Amino acid sequence: xxxxxxxxxxxxxxxxxxxxxxxxxxxxxxxxxxxxxxxxxxxxxxxxxxxxxxxxxxxxxxxxxxxxxxxxxxxxxxxxxxxxxxxxxxxxxxxxxxxxxxxxxxxxxxxxxxxxxxxxxxxxxxxxxxxxxxxxxxxxxxxxxxxxxxxxxxxxxxxxxxxxxxxxxxxxxxxxxxxxxxxxxxxxxxxxxxxxxxxxxxxxxxxxxxxxxxxxxxxxxxxxxxxxxxxxxxxxxxxxxxxxxxxxxxxxxxxxxxxxxxxxxxxxxxxxxxxxxxxxxxxxxxxxxxxxxxxxxxxxxxxxxxxxxxx
Amino acid sequence: xxxxxxxxxxxxxxxxxxxxxxxxxxxxxxxxxxxxxxxxxxxxxxxxxxxxxxxxxxxxxxxxxxxxxxxxxxxxxx
Numbered sequence: 167x168x169x170x171x172x173x174x175x176x177x178x179x180x181x182x183x184x185x186x187x188x189x190x191x192x193x194x195x196x197x198x199x200x201x202x203x204x205x206x207x208x209x210x211x212x213x214x215x216x217x218x219x220x221x222x223x224x225x226x227x228x229x230x231x232x233x234x235x236x237x238x239x240x241x242x243x244x245x246x247x248x249x250x251x252x253x254x255x256x257x258x259x260x261x262x263x264x265x266x267x268x269x270x271x272x273x274x275x276x277x278x279x280x281x282x283x284x285x286x287x288x289x290x291x292x293x294x295x296x297x298x299x300x301x302x303x304x305x306x307x308x309x310x311x312x313x314x315x316x317x318x319x320x321x322x323x324x325x326x327x328x329x330x331x332x333x334x335x336x337x338x339x340x341x342x343x344x345x346x347x348x349x350x351x352x353x354x355x356x357x358x359x360x361x362x363x364x365x366x367x368x369x370x371x372x373x374x375x376x377x378x379x380x381x382x383x384x385x386x387x388x389x390x391x392x393x394x395x396x397x398x399x400x401x402x403x404x405x406x407x408x409x410x411x412x413x414x415x416x417x418x419x420x421x422x423x424x425x426x427x428x429x430x431x432x433x434x435x436x437x438x439x440x441x442x443x444x445x446x447x448x449x450x451x452x453x454x455x456x457x458x459x460x461x462x463x464x465x466x467x468x469x470x471x472x473x474x475x476x477x
Numbered sequence: 478x479x480x481x482x483x484x485x486x487x488x489x490x491x492x493x494x495x496x497x498x499x500x501x502x503x504x505x506x507x508x509x510x511x512x513x514x515x516x517x518x519x520x521x522x523x524x525x526x527x528x529x530x531x532x533x534x535x536x537x538x539x540x541x542x543x544x545x546x547x548x549x550x551x552x553x554x555x
Binding site for chain 1: 508509510511512513514515516518520521522523524525526527528529530531532533534535536540541543544545546547548550551552553554
């Protein structure tokens with residue numbers, strides 16, 4: 167698997183530890199259990215430094231502690247040096263497994279159309295193994311392995327590709343930034359516009375406020391959740407799209423249900439004006455609907471995915 | 478008459494819609510975007526929205542590709 171988040175590294179690192187018990191915790195978490203859990207790997211929460219440039223490398227600083235490769239009854243029969251060496255072998259074997267897993271993955275570079283190998287490697291100068299004695303009442307042998315791992319990160323995009331580099335941007339709403347919400351309840355009162363035109367969307371009524379999630383959206387990104395019964399949020403400044411209403415709009419979204427009628431995005435002056443441009447679903451169809459002043463409308467559906475037109 | 482384009486990306490479903498010719502006046506000029514329902518607060522939407530981008534003109538192909546590349550890089554939609 168390619169690493170896209172720090173948690174991905176934790177997942178693989180733990181999956182590849184098949185030799186005994188595992189803890190994900192801070193240093194010192196090994197205490198009363200040290201007489202019964204063998205071998206044990208303790209992974210401390212890694213830290214990372216995210217680059218601020220396109221195609222930069224994110225650096226993960228990770229530290230593992232490995233305890234005892236022998237069960238308690240066998241410890242006295244094995245020399246201390248042998249216990250250390252075996253534990254180090256386990257650690258190195260585990261590290262190889264982790265690295266093999268990462269080097270086999272692929273990602274698509276933002277600047278290329280074809281996949282390129284994942285660029286993940288350890289800074290060799292950072293790798294260190296420390297043998298510690300007299301741990302936990304002298305009952306454990308511990309090896310501490312620490313290293314820096316560098317990986318290609320897709321967290322950032324070339325600014326030349328940003329939507330605000332294209333002229334006439336009027337609305338740019340990003341669920342991962344500029345969202346004013348209550349952390350405990352997730353209720354969103356303001357979703358700030360990044361277009362520079364000040365077209366924030368707002369909802370002051372608590373019961374109507376959508377919920378902001380920082381994960382589980384497309385590619386594990388943030389999203390604003392609408393419940394289908396009461397949530398909506400509206401621009402404070404109209405689109406002012408020009409007298410001919412030339413618009414180009416992009417939306418990234420997901421449906422939880424698609425029964426009945428639901429509008430993800432609506433540009434209209436209802437009920438005073440029947441004209442509307444609406445994106446949503448109607449009776450299992452995902453569609454874009456345009457309604458004229460005389461009530462006629464047309465829509466297209468992704469069931470004809472290449473293109474469509476209304477009349 | 479007017480034209481509009483909407484690029485919809487929903488999981489693996491995507492389509493390009495162009496040449497909406499229904500709008501003949503400026504009645505929508507001041508219309509605000511409402512997310513989650515229509516502006517009359519009916520027809521509620523059940524789902525999640527990660528990003529909305531709107532331009533007040535038709536974009537050229539190269540510009541469209543720029544925006545799509547930005548979105549796909551971020552969300553890996555296709």
